[in-house]
Amino acid sequence: MTLASPDRRRPDAPSRRGTPLTWLRSGGLTRLAFALPMILVFAIFSWTPIVRSVVMSFQRTNLLTPAEWVGLDNFEAVLNDPLLGTAVVNTLYFAALALVMGFPIPILMAVLMSEVKRGKGIYSALAYLPVVVPPVVAVLLWKVFYDASPDGVFNTMLGWFGIGPQPWLQSPDMAMPSLVIEATWAAAGGSIIIYLAALLSVPPELYDAAEVDGASIWRKAWHVTLPQLRGVIFVMLILQILATAQIFLEPFLFTGGGPNNSTVTVLLLIYRYAFQNSLGGNYGMATALSVMLALFLAVLSFVYFRLTNRWSQS
Amino acid sequence: MMSIGRRTTVAGVSLAAGAMLLTACSSGEGGETASSSDAGGSTIELRVATFPPGADAAAYEAFATQEAQFEEANPDIDVIGVEYEWTGPTFAVQLAGGSLPDVFTVPFTDSKTLLENGQLMDVTDEIEALGYTDSFNPVILDGVTGADGHVYGFPRQAYAMGLHYNRALFEDAGLDPDDPPATWDEVREAAKAITEATGKAGYAQMAINNTGGWQLTAQTVARGGRTQVDDGDGTYTSTINNAGTKATLQFLHDVTWVDDAFGYKVDLDWGTINQEFAAGNIGMYTSGSDVYTALVRDFGMDPDQYGLTVMPLEGEEPGTLGGGDIAVVSPTVDDATKAAAVKWIDWYYMQKLMNEDAAVADAQALAAADQAVGTPVLPVLSRELYEQSQEWIADYVNVPVDQMAPFTDRIWDQTPVGEPKGKTQEIYALLDPVVQAVLTDEDADIDALLTQADVDAQALLDQ
Structure with a gap:
């Protein structure tokens, strides 16, 4: 692999990061597909409960009737x-x-x-x-x-x-x-x-x-x-x-x-x-x-x- | 390096795996609903509570017989037995998560809180259609009636507090097992004699998981005290700092520190004290009159060693604390399942209390599977009906009735007293450390403990 010359690389770099099309062409979708199962597992089993419990700390609930906001x-x-x-x-x-x-x-x-x-x-x-x-x-x-x-x-x-x-x-x-x-x-x-x-x-x-x-x-x-x-x-x-x-x-x-x-x-x-x-x-x-x-x-x-x-x- | 084509394939597989995971999650929820009821189909699946985990196989055999009898009479209902034990900690999450049976039992103490929280199904119309609303002991029915006047469960069994004792340990200590202690001083003397003769705990008492407060309350009532006054307007006043509670704590202190007869375990609750008693490590303890079934069925106690008498009563207006449980329907089931649930409750729990054929069939099934028949309880209906039902099943009674005679002969002379209604379990929890303090600290200041507990309890009641 050859190194790109500095003057060619610099102007390209921001546009690569910024355009969805270049992101797609550079295999962004594949990377996302790889990460997706893990993201889903984390979202369902880790992040959702964390967010839910933070929300619940401001509520009164018995898990059955609708929760009531009680502030602090x-x-x-x-x-x-x-x-x-x-x-x-x-x-x-x-x-x-x-x-x-x-x-x-x-x-x-x-x-x-x-x-x-x-x-x-x-x-x-x-x-x-x-x-x-x-x-x-x-x-x-x-x-x-x-x-x-x-x-x-x-x-x-x-x-x-x-x-x-x-x-x-x-x-x-x-x-x-x-x-x-x-x-x-x-x-x-x-x-x-x-x-x-x-x-x-x-x-x-x-x-x-x-x-x-x-x-x-x-x-x-x-x-x-x-x-x-x-x-x-x-x-x-x-x-x-x-x-x-x-x-x-x-x-x-x-x-x-x-x-x-x-x-x-x-x-x-x-x-x-x-x-x-x-x-x-x-x-x-x-x-x-x-x-x-x-x-x-x-x-x-x-x-x-x-x-x-x-x-x-x- | 991985080629683009191969990378895409692997990415596709990852996506598919993610999709499958999501499908698995959602189908789990669907499965739950389907198993809980099947209103559209020809049969309704009804999940009913059976026994606590650990019950022996014979108990399940007896249940299978009864299940078959019920299904024969009700071919449109498919009964599914579910292992169940009432525990406060898991109840709310089981209810929210949909893993409770459709029919289950809860103690009287918790029924008020549950129905106020909207956690029990309204069964007013159903219980009236069955025609025996008026047959219930009104004091007991009041416990399952909400502020709206609606009824939220079927009271199915009640008990009074009793003093359970080990006849073998009594004999080892030179005591007469047919003449158990009748006063708290006699309890102390017997406990001391048992410990001196056998090295076992002469007397023990529950002290953790809210049972410490429960038993402290029971013994307070037996000494004429009350831990709470119902103001009649929906508020309650704590009266924990009373002579009865103080005398109970002093009794526990003296058994432990003066007589050295309490044994080594101060961390027992309902299950573990039964276990220790069934294993022959405890001379006496107080608990509900109906624990014989659990002692023999779940903990393998030798029936010959079992003895039961009434709580010793002292002071002015003493009584015996009562309790029991009610059969209820999960508030989340649909109408068809609810109707099936009521049929099951009526057939399984109620008919044997008032119908000769049902009583005999129930006793027959239990006795055939070597399960306890005739354990002393208090009537949820009238005393006459109860005594009548005892005559119907007399041939099948297999518990050592003579050894329970000190209780059954005298229980009708005692005044039944209900458990305190305001924040019952919270206040029991608050009293656990008070009992533990007296049992673990020889110099515990009982007056200071009671003053503090009274303030804390009132704070809870005022919330």
Whole structure:
């Protein structure tokens, strides 16, 4: 293929973009035909529900009788709900616990596993196994493990070390940490695999050089591995923050938000608005809070990427 | 590089795929309508609620027998049984999405809200044509009558709250299962004895998914309190902060923290408490008098272990909270389907309450499939008709009647009290955390909890 000369290309370019005929001749219709099925699928299953829920946040409806416009009433009602504060604090608590417990563990495991010389595949498979278990099954299994009686699985194990039975999910203080432990177990496998893949891209010369300099395994991890993984870590961090802000499955299945509202999260509150006292449901309040959450997360992601962009590239 | 001709072909295929997808979506909707009714054809397909998911095969056998009997008498109606369980969360979306059966049942508590929301079909003319509007217990019929005076459903079954107990655990604890507790103090003593002897929960109570508020209300009524006053002008006043509710919470606190007899689970609802009780892990709990069927059919309880007595009553003007459900027609069906639905409701739910042949046929079909016949309920029609119907089916009764005698002998002496009408489920939901607080915090301030709940409930009622 030969390059067109600059003076021929410039005058043509605007007219190519502007005329429908040239667009048609250059295969625009074919491109559109290729994209159409995907556009339709997105429009029907993604964009329409998003637009509909934004509209619904300004309405009062029971999905049967005609919807009624109520302006910002739904937003006002959500902001005046005393449970919103509890839900936000609980969600932040979950996110903080998940960061403290759940974020370093996969990195640590991945670094340790990458150091293993033999049977790396077995360790990867074992680490990934919890991800294979369907989430609902995993939660219901853990619910059995968390049985608060002295015969419960975890309480029996604690008993071996002379520790008395714990109330786990039955106590407002312990319920949230119990949820985080299960969530960490369930999600760690996926993160480990991603970190392991990222570790493969670290040039081995860096380790060789560090070894020649007499660096220990921890110094290598700190000075070589972590800086090299920085980009992946930043992405994983924002993904985890977004996921924890939308935590629903664990509180819904483990505790239903109890005991005493200690595990009500923002998403569970949205669910409660829409469905718990349903019979016509407060879909307006549910979608209003959903819109607020989505906007908050969008702003958070934008700020986060602006802040971390320079660091991850440097 | 792909040639232009080939590119066009692939693009054509993509377009065709998109078109097929759209066709699939639209034909799905069409299919739904066709299955729900077929007014133009010779037979009408009628989708009716059967049992909650998890019911055993024998229940379906009994249903199949009844379905065949009905279709023989009504050859123009094709009955299609649909698994169904009333759940508030999914009701509105199922209704909007068209996946509800044409005939289903809803609890009394929700019927008022539903009919006010326009979510139930008006059946005034049909129920009058059948000629038994006047036979209903007026208090019960009031629950399905709208502000416009129209009737929106057929009350088909009612229950009173009772104290269910495990006879085997009573014996293990050295208690007499034929002489169950008659006061709340005796309940505490029995619970303590059971836990000490067996390590099982002597007493348990529902606390989540609105059932905590439901049972708190039931026990408040049993202690002479009321959680709400009907002002008679469409408004309600919350009276949650009353002596009965306080005494109930104090009782729960003492069973849990003083007697250590509550067990370990504070996160039980209607289904899970039945499951735990059927598995022999709970000595006593309160629930509707009709749960025997579910305990045995859905949770495999050994009938010999089951015992039922009335709620202990205390205080001034105590009563027993009642409830029940109504058979209703989906508001979205056409006239032909509605007529078929009313025929089915009359045949399947109502005739056995007032007609000897229907009562016997129903009991026969259930008994043949080893399903519970004779579970204690309250009459939706008159007491005389109910007692008469019990005589008709006496030969088929297969529940342990003697073990339910402490309930059936005394229930008529108790005053039935309806559930609070204003924002019933919302206020039950509000009371769940109050019950949970007492069960999980030894130092819970009951007065402060009740003061706050009362303010929150009134705010809901004033909306």
